[in-house]
Amino acid sequence: MALKQTTGVVIKVFDHGESDKIVVLYGPQKGKLAGIAKGAKKSKKRFSNKLELFSRLEILFDERPRGGLVQITEAELLDSYINLREDYDRYIGATLICELMNYWTKENDPDKHVYDLLTWALQELNRSDLSKTILIFFQVKLFTLLGYKLHLDSCILCGTTGQSGVPYGFLPSRNGLICTGCRPSIDPRDMISLSLGTIRLLQNAQELPLEKLNRLRFSKSSIKEALLLFRAYGQYLLQREITVWNFILGKQQAASFSPDR
Incomplete structure (x- = not known):
């Protein structure tokens, strides 16, 4: 089966076993998408510094016939939003945004307006000191x-x-x-x-x-x-x-x- 390609923001990521990672993204084509990246914890090329919370990625993945986790085979970093990891207020603000996205969205239910709001909020948090005001704007629009x-x-x-x-x-x-x-x-x-x-x-x-x-x-x-x-x-x-x-x-x-x- 041919690999598929999509874009999304990492809204949740955690270790799985000794070498793998589970990654949840939200994107304009697939909505919420959960996948496993085999060997990601040991990878020095395919996934190194890419599968991080808040990152915007383009991924290649293999979709299984019976559903469940897709298998992420490659990832290209589009935006890292590095300031979100280096400033406490920005970090907790972005964390709230991603948790809200994870709780409020469904798999295979894309909404480009929601995706645009997500990327706008992360971009604004990344460049601005007004983290709490941006959280207000994000939630006004999300609800x-x-x-x-x-x-x-x-x-x-x-x-x-x-x-x-x-x-x-x-x-x-x-x-x-x-x-x-x-x-x-x-x-x-x-x-x-x-x-x-x-x-x-x-x-x-x-x-x-x-x-x-x-x-x-x-x-x-x-x-x-x-x-x-x-x-x-x-x-x-x-x-x-x-x-x-x-x-x-x-x-x-x-x-x-x-x-x-």
Whole structure:
């Protein structure tokens, strides 16, 4: 059977046995693709410094008739995004992006818009110091593409629209805002507090194309609010904890919301 060729970003990689590696990529042609690279740990030519987390590769692979792991026979490095491995904030940001990609995507279910978002986010993280802002932009766009767009226009209980200076809450279980008047009816531990400024920034991020997102400027408080929102919303939808959030938010902040209540 002839070898096949595809392009993808390594979103997960781990050792298998004494000499092999399991590699999971996400690409525009195949979506998520899991493969085994035989002898990769000992290779000094075919795979040396290529099968690394975050790397964008072009691979040759053999697809097995019964499915399962493909066999990766060759890999060419297209982008290494080296800064993602040399800076702590960039590294944990890129790690979160890849974990989200692994949890939210399926094998043989390609989406070029999702792939373009992934490569955009890694490129921006690689060149920019604004790692947390890029994480916000990535999740705004990812949830929209996946069909879980944030509902930020009005209170989901009474329909009140945003009022200047009035804090809102975001309820992950309902994907919507709770206004000040309705907040007493909701357990505060189930909500994420949002200022109107943060809401407006997130609304703008939903509408702007990727190349114009850098026009938006988040304050420290808005960054904190937005990241807490996405951590809580994603955890509610997945019903699982993504550990790297503890390093991005700090363990005390990351523990402030429980989706199981």
